[in-house]
Amino acid sequence: MRLAALLLLVLAAGCEREARQFQVPPAQAKSLKPGYANNERNAYAMSQGKTLFRWFNCNGCHAGGGGGMGPPLMSDAWRYGNTPDDIYKSIMDGRPNGMPSFRGRIAEEQAWQLVAYVRSMSGYARQDAAPGRADALYPGDPENRRDTRN
Amino acid sequence: MLDAAGPQAARVLDLWWLTLAICLLVFFGVLLFCGLALWRAPKTQGPAAPDLASLSMAERGPRAAVAVAVAASTGLLFVLIIASFVADRALANMGPPDLKIELTGHRWWWEARYDASDPSKTFATANELHIPVGRTVLLELKADDVIHSFWVPNLAGKKDLIPGRTATLSLRADRAGTYRGQCAEFCGVQHAKMALLVTAMPQDEYDKWAAAQRESAPEPADKQQARGLELFVNGTCAMCHAIQGTPAHGRRAPDLTHLASRRTLAAGTLPNTRGHLAGWILDPQGIKPGVNMPANPMPPEDLDALLAYLEALK
């Protein structure tokens, strides 16, 4: 019984968590906004976001989310809001004193992947989908150990 | 592997023929005796009474035969072991290298850095190695993400590229030509499309090639190319790609300084033609699903400009 219950749970969770959407479906080609919601439940999207976070050197200012020149992303204090839209706006349009605009420099789907990952840093993402530790120096609890706040 | 173009591969090939011969001998030997047994032993249909003679008296003949057979196969086995040791030693010492290349495996492409005593002379290329014929080349193998394995059958055996470790492999090409290699350790979604080409050329040609590679990218020749460069630098491309001599310095994807001089795109996935390049820029995920390059939808005139510029990167 409990097994069955658990499997049902997996059934609900499994599919959207594990889907690996490589190509942007034409339906979303105009705006990916409707698609981002799944990102926070999709392991692949968030791990891509984590990779891009490193590749685009977000660490340069946000130091692994701990903060540095730029504000920390792991804290609960959000100067410009913590909704996916806010974060998307921060990335694409930039923010005063320092945060540059990346519009036109990173693809939209990548931006939404980053949004989902940034939110996972403060535990907003589904825990069974959030990234585990990276093969890098220990920066504190991995995203999938940070308590979920939604 | 059966067409060796260098000493490493050649030694392995010799060992291969020896091993094959001995194994075939043993194989057919066993089949022969098995067949003889089937042929000479009397047949029966159904459960005939068992023959218990062997319990009362020892079977000298068969025992001797088995002993001889075991001894013979053991002997041949030792021949193989020794041959293998000898070949292994030979592979180990290739003499001092004339050229050092640092080869890094990424998901899913190869990054090659040509070292030189004078740092200004080092240069980077991707998914293609050019080496001078008859010179010993030392490869320093590194991995950026997961384990890959370097394998160019015509030139040498495999060597794994393991994160956190550095391996070295020295090889030599004795014949000019282009040899295909492919990642041989499963490395994820696009393991199948992670090839590289090794082109062996006479020393002088190689020197010409290397000199050309050291140059930074040519200035845009016309307005269209200038527009292309602008798109490249201010668009998504520069986030990951580098073109020497321009502000584009991304290290996450192949260095495109001399893109037009290469034979293939996307680690041996496509031949390097204008059409394929266009298709690749617009929809890489359709061609190589899971690759880290995003789709870059853009208006035709922009695409033409970008292509014009990239095509000029000889």
Added chain:
Amino acid sequence: MNHRSLDVSALPSYRYGHHSLMWWGMMGMIAVEGMAFALSIAAYLFLRSQSQEWPLGVPPPDLLWGTLNVGILLASMLPNHWTKRAAEQGHEHRMRIGLVICALFGFALIAVRVLEFGTLNCRWDSNAYGSIVWLILALHTVHLATDVYDTLVLAVLFFTGPLEGRRHVDVAENALYWYFVVYSWIPIYLVIYWVPRLPS
């Protein structure tokens, strides 16, 4: 019953040690778990051989609690042995007492073990050293807890019944397993607490 039959009705219904099936089952388990310990220690030494400094960036574990546990474990072998003897003599009253004492020792050990985790000077996720140390210690703790629980169940059984002779064998085999828990702790203790103190 014709003249070609062999009557075994005179044979006993249970016997101790390697005569009993239980013993072989237990030995099998001990082999498996011993192998697991051996391999985790091998992994520890392998990781050590791969890095310049050891332990990685933290002082070696403090000796107090771990060493204390060695003492308690060695001491626990006395009541354990006594219980085993009682079992082999079929002395049920003594078995009851013995099982209770062994269980009490077990609780003491688990309590100290909890403190031990605090003295490792590292977390399981601080680096590979922390990971392997926590793994080995946790692995041994699981065996500790299992056998303590096993002892408890037997103790309850011996106070409430129903009892038959082969339960004595179970007590003896439980004691045997306890020896394994003790003996396996010695090398693990040396690896966790003293290998980091070796000049590498």
Added chain:
Amino acid sequence: MNPLLEKTWSDPPGVSGFFSAIDHKTIGLRYLVTAFGFFVAAGLLAALMRMQLSRPENTLVGPDLYNQLFTMHGTTMMFLFAVPVMQGMAIYLLPLMLGSRSVAFPRMTAFSYWIYLFGGLMLYVAFFLNIGPDAGWFSYVPLAGPEYSPGKRVDFWAQTITFSELSGLLAAVTVIATVLKLRAPGMTLARMPLFVWAMLVTAFMILFAMPAVMLASTALILDRLVGTHFYNPAEGGDAVLWQHLFWFFGHPEVYFIFIPGLAFMSTIIPTFSRRPMFGYPAMVLALIATAFLAFGLWVHHMFAAHLPELGKSFFTAASMLIAIPTAIQIFCWIATMWKGRLWLATPMLFSLAFFFVLVAGGLTGIMVASVPLDFQLHDTYFVVAHLHYVLIGGAVFPLFGAWYYWWPKFTGRMLSERLGKWQFWLFFIGFEVAFYPMHHLGLQGMPRRVYTYPADLGWDGLNMLSSLGAVVIASSMLLFVANCMLSLRRAAPCPENPWGAGTLEWATASPPRAYNFDAIPIVRARDPLWEASREPPSEPDHVVGLAEKVREALVTTAVEAMPDHRATFPNPSVWPFISAVAVTVLFVGSIFTPWAVVWASLPVAIAVTLWFWPRHKETVEHLAIEKRP
């Protein structure tokens, strides 16, 4: 037929009876049927892969699915088919061959079956939910680690390992205790059938090899779930640690699939040569030597991972020397046939294929054991060919032979010889067509685990051929299933010992009664049924004096098999099943949160305790017949 014994040893009827069954024959058959189910499933996955590879640049299945396909195929074949099917054979046959009423720990055997079943089901449920593992059956880190395998796919793989290893280890312990303590009086070690020897050796290998992979996969789950650093080079971990632990298990694994195959060979060949096995002592020593050597060559899977030269030389030698014990056995079989009278029935045909297929696979094995050759052949289709020649030739062909051989014992009916021979030839030809070309593909440079290949490399033709071979194999499997169905429906009951074999399992009814033997036999020879006539008529030939109202069995000494004591055996119980469910909850739960290990261990503890807790009624019965030592 002894109704009292039948009543005492039968599993209860009905649904609850189904879940509390502990009869080794019932459990054994469940193992066999389940394993065959997984065999078919993995075969279908392979067929899908062959379809994808039949043409270059094929887009039938994308890379993501393809990687799941070959991972599932490998994992299923190794962990859910090959090992369990052999253990199923052992669990069913050993007590019958040894002249015993049961396996040593019947409830534990039932438990291990349920664990195996649940582990397998979990993996396939995951696969159909797109959580199928995709990092290969070997799950090399860092690819299988937290950074490069997001989601839970690899965790389900690792937990499948935990399930199947737990079940495998328990079954191994049961086999060892059964073989060493439950042999009929007089069956000294020197009189044990080679089948029993092989199963014993296999069980010991499992005991020492499987903990390695359990340790490795636990560390992997910890890395992924709680952020430990076992395999993280940046924090002092090492990717090669995984390879060592995995192959320390992974290579012996091949041998505990292969050695049971030898067990079938050594049973079938003497029977169908109508004479005792030639060179019994050499055979036994060869088995033991194989087992020891098997632990000395795991590194030959890692030659390309740049290890110290000397080490590699050692492992090359070991890898090649292991061919010698196998050679000894092959020559002994040939000698047996040479001096025998051959009866070429279907089981014998499947055994003869061994000489063709396994020998070829063994020789290619010697090739890849040589470091320089391995540099070229490693991870190419040459190795794919090699391993299928070894595993199918060494295990699956003999297994089919064994199936045809013991089917009458399982069911009391024969399988059709005609269909059997058809199936054999289809399977044999299909196999060669499917796998022989892979040697050449490998030599031409085609690597393993690629979901597609370019058209211009000349790999198309051989790949297409290989795919056609797969179709032939599939047809032979259909024929096999049809043969079994027809036999169950149509075939007339067969005599107790249709093959006129010499070992004890044929000394009782087919199918056997719940209690196996009316009276425990006394053994004086390696082939008791053949040599019965040679026995002195004065000596006792069966045992009396065992209780019949209570499950009582005779325990003998480990070496000489002298009567030692009369042990009472447990009755059927549903608690092994419930415990298995509880353990499953724990394992699956711990994929998602480490705390599952804590809260789920409570139901496990309760279930296991109730499993062991003696029932008052039974105790009274036992006390009634108890004799203290």
